[in-house]
Amino acid sequence: MVMGELILDTDLVVLGSGPGGYTAAIHAADLGVEVVLVESDSRFGGVCLTEGCIPSKTLINIVNLKESMENAGSMGLKYSGVDVDILQLRQWIDSTVNSLSNGIATLLDNREVEVVKGYGRFIEDNKIYVEGTNTIIRFKHAIIATGSRINELPAGMNLPVWTSAVALRLPEVPASLLVIGGGYIGLEIGQAYAGLGSSVTLVEFSSRLLSGADEDLVQVVLKKCKQQFSAIHTGSKINTIEKSGAGFLVTFEKEGKMIRQTFDRVLAATGRHPNTNDIGLDALGLSPDENGLIPTDDQCRTQKSHIFAVGDVTKGPALAHKAAREGKVAAEVIAGASSAFDNLAVPAVLFTHPQIAWTGLTEKEAEEKKIPFKKGLFPLTALGRAKSIKKTTGFVKIIVDPETALILGMGIVGEHAAEMISEGNLAIEMGACLEDLIVSIHPHPTFSESIMEAAEMAAGGSVHVFRKRT
Numbered sequence: 001m002v003m004g005e006l007i008l009d010t011d012l013v014v015l016g017s018g019p020g021g022y023t024a025a026i027h028a029a030d031l032g033v034e035v036v037l038v039e040s041d042s043r044f045g046g047v048c049l050t051e052g053c054i055p056s057k058t059l060i061n062i063v064n065l066k067e068s069m070e071n072a073g074s075m076g077l078k079y080s081g082v083d084v085d086i087l088q089l090r091q092w093i094d095s096t097v098n099s100l101s102n103g104i105a106t107l108l109d110n111r112e113v114e115v116v117k118g119y120g121r122f123i124e125d126n127k128i129y130v131e132g133t134n135t136i137i138r139f140k141h142a143i144i145a146t147g148s149r150i151n152e153l154p155a156g157m158n159l160p161v162w163t164s165a166v167a168l169r170l171p172e173v174p175a176s177l178l179v180i181g182g183g184y185i186g187l188e189i190g191q192a193y194a195g196l197g198s199s200v201t202l203v204e205f206s207s208r209l210l211s212g213a214d215e216d217l218v219q220v221v222l223k224k225c226k227q228q229f230s231a232i233h234t235g236s237k238i239n240t241i242e243k244s245g246a247g248f249l250v251t252f253e254k255e256g257k258m259i260r261q262t263f264d265r266v267l268a269a270t271g272r273h274p275n276t277n278d279i280g281l282d283a284l285g286l287s288p289d290e291n292g293l294i295p296t297d298d299q300c301r302t303q304k305s306h307i308f309a310v311g312d313v314t315k316g317p318a319l320a321h322k323a324a325r326e327g328k329v330a331a332e333v334i335a336g337a338s339s340a341f342d343n344l345a346v347p348a349v350l351f352t353h354p355q356i357a358w359t360g361l362t363e364k365e366a367e368e369k370k371i372p373f374k375k376g377l378f379p380l381t382a383l384g385r386a387k388s389i390k391k392t393t394g395f396v397k398i399i400v401d402p403e404t405a406l407i408l409g410m411g412i413v414g415e416h417a418a419e420m421i422s423e424g425n426l427a428i429e430m431g432a433c434l435e436d437l438i439v440s441i442h443p444h445p446t447f448s449e450s451i452m453e454a455a456e457m458a459a460g461g462s463v464h465v466f467r468k469r470t
Contacts, residue, residue: 017039044104063192143327164185181204181269194228203252204234286303345409354394410423412450
């Protein structure tokens with residue numbers, strides 16, 4: 001031991017304060033476990049809160065409000081125009097993030113979780129050294145919740161292009177913006193900047209956007225994007241990005257043709273990878289897989305029984321709510337309770353415009369795995385609540401077992417999809433069938449009625465949809 005080092009002993013050390021980390025720390029403390037939390041960032045909440053989910057959805061909400069105001073004229077609401085105060089918008093995003101981050105700090109203090117600020121790295125089987133603090137933490141159990149970081153562009157393209165983190169700080173609203181990547185991050189931020197006035201061009205390497213979602217859901221969003229964006233290039237590869245005056249000269253290849261175009265700003269939204277390469281896993285005798293992920297069992301244990309891992313560093317969708325659930329499971333197991341991450345479904349939500357959400361089995365997965373299914377689809381054009389607020393774009397789709405009518409999956413595209421998908425997730429977890437959704441009375445007029453209507457369509461037909469006459 002170096003002179004002056006501080007030694008802390010604890011039952012549990014949690015590495016990282018994102019949704020998985022802070023949830024695990026607080027829940028474990030509630031269960032009577034002594035907890036030390038290590039965080040290298042100045043704010044709590046991880047990438048989701050500080051530079052991902054929360055700032056992006058705050059920005060998207062503002063843009064959606066702007067569009068709603070602009071579309072309100074046809075419903076009789078007259079206005080003289082909408083101006084966007086970028087400085088005030090930036091301050092609103094910052095204040096939202098800071099408020100939530102400070103809230104986590106208050107909750108940690110309320111549970112008497114000891115916090116050590118600095119970069120933590122395992123140095124022995126039961127020790128973590130925290131850089132910058134001269135602190136060694138000796139632990140009985142540890143939870144790795146170090147999250148993920150943004151993928152960098154290939155060598156030679158390391159110019160001052162925007163990452164999603166930079167774009168969400170709203171440094172400016174450029175006249176022209178190139179978005180590289182057609183996943184949910186690229187689409188969400190691209191649509192937001194288009195709504196603020198940027199001319200947006202999107203380039204995606206694969207042949208389609210949002211490859212994880214069913215094609216019929218994506219087509220609804222793609223139609224909107226084609227209205228908002230200047231151009232969408234799928235099946236295209238970025239070759240070079242060069243500084244050109246105040247902007248960037250970009251060369252990309254599409255269908256064998258080279259396209260050269262200049263943009264004021266470039267956003268690289270090319271995905272993320274887990275933070276597992278510099279946390280001392282070798283000192284634990286643990287090795288991540290080829291994707292940098294740490295193998296775990298259904299109790300979130302690694303191959304070292306006293307070491308757990310949750311969130312983006314483990315297999316499965318890199319989603320905050322999945323990380324939080326795993327954090328609770330790990331905390332309960334460490335506290336001696338019987339617990340397991342045995343969830344049947346993890347809902348996915350894209351805050352595109354319109355929103356997309358799905359849970360359980362997708363139609364694409366069912367076809368690929370040759371799983372028999374039937375589906376019911378209800379269009380929002382037939383929904384009273386959607387018509388009353390002029391939000392009729394989209395539909396609800398339910399996928400069921402053709403023999404038992406068991407709910408296997410649900411997909412929604414449209415207004416409030418993010419809020420409604422939880423009913424589908426609950427139905428799958430409970431083993432509900434079509435009849436359960438049909439006979440459960442849904443309040444009128446609401447968007448939730450569309451779930452009941454989709455179930456009726458899967459069962460034979462809804463009273464609100466025309467039938468073909470024979």
